[in-house]
Amino acid sequence: MVKIAIDMMGGDNAPDIVLEAVEKAVKDFEDLEVILFGDKNKCQLNHSRIEVRHCTETISMEDEPVRAIKRKKDSSMVRAAEAVKSGEADGCVSAGNTGALMSAGLFIVGRIKGVERPALVVTLPTISGKGFVFMDVGANADAKAEHLLQYGQLGNIYAQKIRGIDNPSVSLLNIGTENAKGNALTKKAYKLMNEQNGFRFTGNVEAKGLMDDVSDVIVTDGFTGNMVLKNLEGVAKSIGKMLKSTLLSNFKNKIAALILRKDLDELTSKVDYAEYGGSVLLGLNGIVVKAHGSSSAKAFYSAIRQAKIAGEQNIVSIMKNTVGEKNE
Amino acid sequence: MVKIAIDMMGGDNAPDIVLEAVEKAVKDFEDLEVILFGDKNKCQLNHSRIEVRHCTETISMEDEPVRAIKRKKDSSMVRAAEAVKSGEADGCVSAGNTGALMSAGLFIVGRIKGVERPALVVTLPTISGKGFVFMDVGANADAKAEHLLQYGQLGNIYAQKIRGIDNPSVSLLNIGTENAKGNALTKKAYKLMNEQNGFRFTGNVEAKGLMDDVSDVIVTDGFTGNMVLKNLEGVAKSIGKMLKSTLLSNFKNKIAALILRKDLDELTSKVDYAEYGGSVLLGLNGIVVKAHGSSSAKAFYSAIRQAKIAGEQNIVSIMKNTVGEKNE
Numbered sequence: 001m002v003k004i005a006i007d008m009m010g011g012d013n014a015p016d017i018v019l020e021a022v023e024k025a026v027k028d029f030e031d032l033e034v035i036l037f038g039d040k041n042k043c044q045l046n047h048s049r050i051e052v053r054h055c056t057e058t059i060s061m062e063d064e065p066v067r068a069i070k071r072k073k074d075s076s077m078v079r080a081a082e083a084v085k086s087g088e089a090d091g092c093v094s095a096g097n098t099g100a101l102m103s104a105g106l107f108i109v110g111r112i113k114g115v116e117r118p119a120l121v122v123t124l125p126t127i128s129g130k131g132f133v134f135m136d137v138g139a140n141a142d143a144k145a146e147h148l149l150q151y152g153q154l155g156n157i158y159a160q161k162i163r164g165i166d167n168p169s170v171s172l173l174n175i176g177t178e179n180a181k182g183n184a185l186t187k188k189a190y191k192l193m194n195e196q197n198g199f200r201f202t203g204n205v206e207a208k209g210l211m212d213d214v215s216d217v218i219v220t221d222g223f224t225g226n227m228v229l230k231n232l233e234g235v236a237k238s239i240g241k242m243l244k245s246t247l248l249s250n251f252k253n254k255i256a257a258l259i260l261r262k263d264l265d266e267l268t269s270k271v272d273y274a275e276y277g278g279s280v281l282l283g284l285n286g287i288v289v290k291a292h293g294s295s296s297a298k299a300f301y302s303a304i305r306q307a308k309i310a311g312e313q314n315i316v317s318i319m320k321n322t323v324g325e326k327n328e
Numbered sequence: 329m330v331k332i333a334i335d336m337m338g339g340d341n342a343p344d345i346v347l348e349a350v351e352k353a354v355k356d357f358e359d360l361e362v363i364l365f366g367d368k369n370k371c372q373l374n375h376s377r378i379e380v381r382h383c384t385e386t387i388s389m390e391d392e393p394v395r396a397i398k399r400k401k402d403s404s405m406v407r408a409a410e411a412v413k414s415g416e417a418d419g420c421v422s423a424g425n426t427g428a429l430m431s432a433g434l435f436i437v438g439r440i441k442g443v444e445r446p447a448l449v450v451t452l453p454t455i456s457g458k459g460f461v462f463m464d465v466g467a468n469a470d471a472k473a474e475h476l477l478q479y480g481q482l483g484n485i486y487a488q489k490i491r492g493i494d495n496p497s498v499s500l501l502n503i504g505t506e507n508a509k510g511n512a513l514t515k516k517a518y519k520l521m522n523e524q525n526g527f528r529f530t531g532n533v534e535a536k537g538l539m540d541d542v543s544d545v546i547v548t549d550g551f552t553g554n555m556v557l558k559n560l561e562g563v564a565k566s567i568g569k570m571l572k573s574t575l576l577s578n579f580k581n582k583i584a585a586l587i588l589r590k591d592l593d594e595l596t597s598k599v600d601y602a603e604y605g606g607s608v609l610l611g612l613n614g615i616v617v618k619a620h621g622s623s624s625a626k627a628f629y630s631a632i633r634q635a636k637i638a639g640e641q642n643i644v645s646i647m648k649n650t651v652g653e654k655n656e
Contacts, residue, residue, distance in 0.1 A: 023633075030368055032353070046562075066498035069335030097419075115533050125571060126487075127566055127570055129459065133491055141503065141510060141511035141512075142511045142512050150599075173555070175469065175551055175554040175555060175558070177468060182469060182551070183470045183549075183550075183551040184469075184470050186551075206558050206562075207555045207556075207558040207559035207562060208558040208559065208561050208562030208565070210559065210560060210562055210563075210566075211562065211563065211566035212562075212566065221511075222503075222511075223510070223511040223514075223551060223552070224551070224555055227501070227503060227535045227552055227555065227556060228505040228535075228555060228556075230503070230534050230535040230536040231535035231536065231538065231556055231559050231560065231563070232538075232559065232563055234534075234535060234537060234538060234539065235539065235559075235560055235563040235564060235567075236563060236567065237536070238455055238539035238540065239563075239564065239567050239599065241455060242455055242595055242598065242599070243595065245590045246592065246594075246595055249591065252587050253587065253588060253591060254590050255584075256583075256584035256585075256587040257584075259580050259581065259583065259584040260574070260581060260584050262575065263574045263581060264574065267570055267572075267574055268398075269566065269570065270570065271570070317445065
């Protein structure tokens with residue numbers, strides 16, 4: 001049995017899509033228990049494996065992260081994180097304020113001893129549909145080479161345990177593929193990653209090949225990772241907008257659009273990384289999953305499933321025993 | 329009269345597309361003189377404003393940049409750069425090895441006194457077709473905040489003189505729009521840019537809005553800039569690939585593709601930044617323009633036109649008088 005704490009009040013479409021996702025998850029997974037934190041008056045769910053705990057506060061998207069976590073003690077997010085801290089829940093899921101959830105992870109759930117900097121991990125789409133693990137997408141804007149090495153260790157475990165990839169390849173995001181390329185940070189990180197044997201390091205990869213299945217895990221600092229993530233999102237959206245206006249620009253194009261509609265929708269969902277689940281703050285004493293703020297019930301369901309797999313696979317204790325001990 | 333030195337031998341399709349572009353340029357611009365450097369046996373052009381100078385060597389894409397510049401003294405690229413250095417030509421254009429051309433710029437043409445780090449500038453497409461000036465896309469992987477401030481000064485002049493934008497907005501690429509966002513570098517750069525009054529600083533912009541006309545000039549360090557540029561290129565290409573395979577996946581889609589073909593080609597050329605001209609190494613004692621390695625004659629022609637405008641507008645002496653003197 002895996003127990004997941006869920007923030008009912010976070011995200012643009014809360015609590016409706018959260019409740020819809022939770023209902024489907026407890027139906028699909030017989031070994032899943034859920035503790036729902038939020039306004040009990042807004043929850044009609046009634047199930048033996050769902051427990052609702054009433055909270056009087058909510059953290060909004062506008063709240064200043066650290067302050068919100070420290071002051072809003074009875075918020076659904078803080079109480080979900082506390083359930084992980086106490087060991088009552090294996091993990092928590094929220095679609096709320098990203099900064100606040102990261103703070104809750106760091107200050108309430110806490111770091112694994114020996115992990116210097118937890119990292120935010122996402123799975124990004126590739127053309128083949130396989131996807132790859134990408135980190136750090138913004139937990140730490142200023143990283144050292146040693147942090148990137150740890151990201152490689154954490155990402156290696158994540159790819160094996162959550163994505164089921166045997167002996168994953170781990171690469172470093174850089175501005176050239178040759179060994180000597182990059183800035184001071186990536187040059188040093190390359191050296192550290194190349195010297196270790198805890199994971200299968202496959203060298204540098206460039207940002208232009210990201211969607212071509214170049215590697216199972218790609219590691220970068222939080223500034224670059226966040227930049228690339230937002231750029232991916234933005235370019236995909238801009239091209240979509242241009243394509244849409246082309247398709248609607250005259251009568252004959254509209255007919256073509258009608259013919260293509262279903263296939264284009266499929267293509268759109270293929271490049272939408274929310275479909276691959278939430279982002280995970282790795283390196284903590286528990287599982288913290290951030291679902292997209294604008295998650296659909298389907299995306300939130302994926303995030304719950306992700307937290308459940310992480311719980312079953314004991315990734316936290318594996319990380320403690322490998323990354324944590326190695327660096328203590 | 330503006331005189332441009334042209335490397336006839338650089339790029340995937342040299343010298344054919346270079347010669348085609350030069351022929352059109354001297355026809356279109358009556359105040360343009362060209363010195364063509366390369367294998368004179370491969371050039372059939374005969375025009376009063378085109379002078380061909382024979383060179384016995386060529387720098388290839390595989391040559392190690394600095395070594396190639398130092399050793400291949402009779403290469404078309406080195407001799408074109410020397411014509412700029414001597415003052416004989418106002419600028420040079422090459423579609424050859426990027427690293428070698430940057431080295432030729434730095435070591436042969438030389439920096440403007442007071443400019444600490446020249447930056448590589450491109451114009452990137454936006455949905456509206458207006459485009460924006462983006463720098464540094466890879467001249468210096470490790471930048472200091474002071475360099476980013478200078479990039480703002482150089483980019484401001486470039487946008488005014490080459491792109492004809494009056495009082496351009498200059499922004500800093502960052503991972504959030506709020507003042508306090510970013511890594512140590514961007515936080516400090518924000519402060520420096522916000523305190524000066526040499527250009528109109530409009531704050532931080534995020535990578536997700538790049539194609540939405542958020543600013544006329546966007547400044548970043550060479551590592552991030554190169555990363556974003558390659559990411560833009562890669563995502564556009566990947567989406568194009570996926571779209572193409574959708575369009576060819578069955579009979580009815582192929583019909584829709586036939587209907588849309590012309591409009592989709594237009595859309596493709598709209599996101600192709602080679603159409604906006606070459607990249608320029610700014611901050612040198614002369615104009616050095618890099619045309620795309622896989623340039624069409626049209627793109628190479630744009631690069632020649634760009635070098636010509638830069639010469640007419642005297643951007644080098646303006647940069648000397650403003651950025652250079654300010655920082656001496």
